[in-house]
Amino acid sequence: MSRVEIDYAAVFQALPGGVLLLTPELVIAEVNESLLQRAGRERGQLVGRYLFDAFPDNPDDPAATGIRNFRASLERVLATGRCDTMALQRYDIEPPGRPGVFEERYWSPVNAPVLGPDGRVRLIVHRVEEVTDIVRVGARHHGGDRERMEAELFGRAQELQEVNDRLRRSHDREREVVLALQEAMLPAPRLVGHHRAAVRYRPAVGALNVCGDWYDLAELSGDRMAVSVGDVVGHGLDAACVMGQLRSALSAATLVTEGPARALEVLGIYARSVEGAESTTAVQAVVDWPTHTLAYSSAGHLPPALLHPDGTVELLDGATDPPLGARPEHVARPEAGVAFEDGAVLVLYTDGLIERRHEDIDVGLGRLAAALTRHRGAGAEELADALLVELLPPGGATDDAALVVLLL
Incomplete structure (x- = not known):
């Protein structure tokens, strides 16, 4: 069987989920077509910009935690070199041509490292699936009680996040035990x-x-x-x-x-x-x-x-x-x-x-x-x-x- 030549740039653009490639400084290095469509942006509006300048938090929402949560996840990836799956996030974005106006959006994000030959993180693959429509449909099935639906979704997401945190702490404890055993031997x-x-x-x-x-x-x-x-x-x-x-x-x-x-x-x-x-x-x-x-x-x-x-x-x-x-x-x-x-x-x-x-x-x-x-x-x-x-x-x-x- 002959080897298939793969155009990785074309594959990246054809991915069904929205993907950003970020530098360790959290500058957008590349973006695929799916994310551009979901965000209503053009490539030139994003590439080369600091992530949170391109996608700021909603200043009119005092409870907005998008930037803090995303930054914490990205910093974990940079520090550990491991993939970090986030809980469901509400992160409002500005629609095209309406700066300062924020639309309510919900996302399921994953951040994964791309390591260089020296083992350091060279890029972060930031992949998001938009779940706004799912949240809205779920709210309708809850009799239009969107707040109740949000509470259930975020409650379940928080439960998953707590499980991930417990696993991470468990791994950290095991690592401490193993290193102590190594040092003793x-x-x-x-x-x-x-x-x-x-x-x-x-x-x-x-x-x-x-x-x-x-x-x-x-x-x-x-x-x-x-x-x-x-x-x-x-x-x-x-x-x-x-x-x-x-x-x-x-x-x-x-x-x-x-x-x-x-x-x-x-x-x-x-x-x-x-x-x-x-x-x-x-x-x-x-x-x-x-x-x-x-x-x-x-x-x-x-x-x-x-x-x-x-x-x-x-x-x-x-x-x-x-x-x-x-x-x-x-x-x-x-x-x-x-x-x-x-x-x-x-x-x-x-x-x-x-x-x-x-x-x-x-x-x-x-x-x-x-x-x-x-x-x-x-x-x-x-x-x-x-x-x-x-x-x-x-x-x-x-x-x-x-x-x-x-x-x-």
């Missing part, structure tokens, strides 16, 4: 032996897409150290619980096995008995300071980055295997090694640090390498902070991110 930032390391965890903004990531640092005999990061598929309390089990299992396996490949093999076998652990990714590197070498192995995870003293960045992708649970039978995992010089830096991270929607992963890896080169010579804590500032979107990422920086 991840080791606090500290010196590991006499070596300089920094760790960071940043939860995703908005939704409960948090708490599947972990990091771990373990001292080994002979002035060696194991450094690991991992990422559980899923989010919320379930992911946090799975994360805690896998992190503990890998930490234990590291102490009784030889090398990162064997430790990940043991973790993979254990993961088969943990519901929700399938497709988890993880990577471990074991640093040996006396020999100035490190060994590493990856279970489907993004490659660690090794910053050399001359500013070059090497991505350690020579021992990559499928995620945990991806194979039905046990297969030995690969392991690779690399030498390092004094002054090198090892960086392990999860995908929330570099991945962006609709962007090739190589672009994010390139950003990471460039940032490391710019900040070579920085201390562990300084470098960790700089990477978060430069690589995470200003409004926060849509996936959580874990980061380990180890000075070699």
Whole structure:
């Protein structure tokens, strides 16, 4: 079947519901034909104007709350990056050619974000269905008692809004619980032996897409150290619980096995008995300071980055295997090694640090390498902070991110 070429501009104009595209500053960027017809406006009267200048509140109605309600909804979308469905709204508008005169109108609005590659809200899709006729017909069926009809409609709309608010508060409470659990299970930032390391965890903004990531640092005999990061598929309390089990299992396996490949093999076998652990990714590197070498192995995870003293960045992708649970039978995992010089830096991270929607992963890896080169010579804590500032979107990422920086 041949691919159908889609004219998205034509689709936008043909949508049966009224739609405005708004910038984050609430300036009208585009409007479709359906909204123009319902509002009785021409495109040139709306595009480029601030939303509430183009559609002001009725100054003669002291109970008018349209602007306040719409602005609150739009601000929620900008703050969370999530769709916001509003309760039924009365929002009077000026008919064509009669400025200062307002007609009674009723609307059912939805505001949805359009996210850019950096995870920030680039546009808001403001979609409204006019329900004025429904309200009027309903009033007639109520014996012409429009006020009674309005009260019932707004009462039901308010009930729905209260349900949405309770769900939002419930999600917020769950998020707090999950983050507290995450903080309790991840080791606090500290010196590991006499070596300089920094760790960071940043939860995703908005939704409960948090708490599947972990990091771990373990001292080994002979002035060696194991450094690991991992990422559980899923989010919320379930992911946090799975994360805690896998992190503990890998930490234990590291102490009784030889090398990162064997430790990940043991973790993979254990993961088969943990519901929700399938497709988890993880990577471990074991640093040996006396020999100035490190060994590493990856279970489907993004490659660690090794910053050399001359500013070059090497991505350690020579021992990559499928995620945990991806194979039905046990297969030995690969392991690779690399030498390092004094002054090198090892960086392990999860995908929330570099991945962006609709962007090739190589672009994010390139950003990471460039940032490391710019900040070579920085201390562990300084470098960790700089990477978060430069690589995470200003409004926060849509996936959580874990980061380990180890000075070699």
